[in-house]
Amino acid sequence: MSKQGRDRLPRITRRESLKWFGMVLAGNALTPYPADAAASVVVGDDHWPMLKLAPVTAPGYGQDPDLVAMTAGPWPRTLSAGELDIVRLVAGILVPREGDVPSAAELQVEDVVDEWVSAPYEAQQRDRVPIVSLLIWLDAESERRFDQRFVDATDAQRVAIIDDIAWLDAQEIYRRPAQAFDRLRSVIVAAFYCTPEGSADLGYLGGKAIAGDYPGPTAEALRHLAGVLASLGLEAWVDPAAG
């Protein structure tokens, strides 16, 4: 831990850590792995929980799923209602509403996060431990800073925590939460842009059948390209297909 980090973060007192320990138990009471998770909680200097979750053993969708009919993984979901609340709040901070474009929270991306961390596949299981740990950490951090759980904190308080873990070069003390946040962010952001609203916000204009030949770049896009070529000192290539 860097000196700066140690100075900034008051050490967790025994009382606080016990309180947090109890909270973890309560928070996980509805999930299938509470006893196991609780048994393996370790409090480090950065109070990062060391979870050892019972592995998800549900079957995957197999190598011949119905590609047309199945739209979500068939495995049981594992996040508790409390954890989903935290994910929803984080989603709202990560991708907030902008004008007419809804926030990720309004688009229920927490369902994708739940599907993701509950999936029986190796890559998703690798994401599960840091993501679930992060949800626990966010609550503990909120308790530590503001003496209330993440869901009860103010928007500004929640943003203050997220701001500390939103970059991979976060202070040493926030490294593990920042790495976990990076994984959670990638699922939430992708889930948002995969919705029709997110896709439109990104500016994806495909996915529509076109009769006749492919129209190619618009005049505006070609004008922009001409500027790019000029700025790079490149001569335009003549596309035989543009005829």
Add this chain to the structure above:
Amino acid sequence: MAAEHPDVVVVGSGAGGAMAAYVLTQAGHRVLMLEAGRDYDPKTETPMFQTSADAPLLGAGTPDKNFGYFDATVDGGWQVPGEPYTTAEGSEFLWWRSRMLGGRTNHWGRYSLRFSEHDFKGYSRDGLGADWPFDYEELAPWYDRTEALVGVCGANTGHPDMPDSSPGVLQPPPKARVPELLIAAAAQKLGIAAAPMHRAVLTRPLDDRAPCFWATPCGHGCSIGAAFQTTTSLLPLARKTGLLTIRTDAMVSAVDVDAHGKVTAVRYVNRKTGKTESVSGRAVVLAASACESARILLNSRNERFPNGVANSSGQVGRNLMDSTGAGLGAMIPALVGRPRYNEDGHTANHIFIPWWGHEQQAKGELDFPRGYHLEIGSGFDAPNAWTGAGVQGYGTALKRRVRETYGAGVYFALRGEMLPNRDCYMDIDDDVRDKWGIPVPRFHWRWAEHELNQVAHGLTTMKALIETMGGEAPALPSPEAAIRKGGEIIHEVGTTRMGTSRKDSVTDQWGKAWDLSNLYVTDGGVFASNPHKNCTLTLMTLAMRNADYLAGELTKGAA
């Protein structure tokens, strides 16, 4: 009727098997096709307009669906349930299979480049590998016929590495997209010519097949038949003759050969009952894919043929080749925030960079003997599980960054020729059987210096292209770290190679086994070399030519 007394038993319904069945049935011969996989109907089973949001895990690849949820592969990928393969100690090899009617043609990339004159006589030129038993001129009319039947879009440009098709054969190619035009301009500055990609995708109607409507990823399959797959083209056409019977769930294990070197029966496991059955025909065509056909021949060993049948040369399973693969990508600042438009096109490369170094190689200026081409990853892709990956921060600033960088990345994928070498081959692992009781292949693999030097050259070229576009290329990995695993590019060929002598090849120029009077191979096993141009168009061209020869032999009563 065809099922009871077929003229020909064809094993496999993918690129090679379907082409053989098409040609044979058009010529009036009865064909029984044995296909290990299940029946598959792209018209009803293809997720066409589904988006990533309609898939589990946003469509991300998993051990069940390696190339993403919607990829058309059935019961396959890098592993097939209950049907393992092994690798020798110190070797890494990946073997992509699917268990479905149409095989891997349901989800292949459809890149369809002709081999050029350089490619057929490599050994004569540089003393490496093996020559083919014919030259480009012999194959040119067959390429024309195959392209016309399959439906290939592209353009004749006179590029030295891309022989022209006869006039009217190619369908018009789609226009290039903005990042492709930028790459082509950057390549031009480096003295390298880009060219329209050739792809087995219709841009004009053909038979019952509609032209591409530029909207849905071809790897999912194409229910309208625009992207070539045998299940919407060759197989329905062959069925229309009334001479083709297809038996799916029929996993061929071996062929029986009599004392005269004639195949008398094809044995297979009925995957539904688990029982072994057998059929016979006047001739047998193996097209189960290069490694699977070699496996069948090796597993057909008996007292008379302890090393497997058709193997007096000892070459069955040898000369296993894949394409080399490596890649490099970067963000191009000049493309950040560029104007939006629909860049779906036919959802793969509209242009690419063909090999430009034949002259340099002839002059001895390069430290690797065979060429490569560069495929391109770019564009305003449909949102997916990786959209926004790597962007940090949160809130409106994060959204702005995702929007700005959308469509600003480019990625180059090298696909190169490898030479056959003594360390790359497959044999049978007698200790491991699949769930049908059939001994499995074991792969041996080691890249040679030729390939590593080629990849090093490719990485340097990709870096130069990125920098010419004003991008910052990542630090170059070593070629050993960059080169993909054997088999990973899924262009495996050479295991039953053709040649002019029975001493060092398995088949003659018609794909007919030297040692057997009525057994032909029409998959990539027959390749004498593996030029960098993706193998399947040539595979189908050879299958057409060689099935045409077989049809003639059957008509004459010679087979």
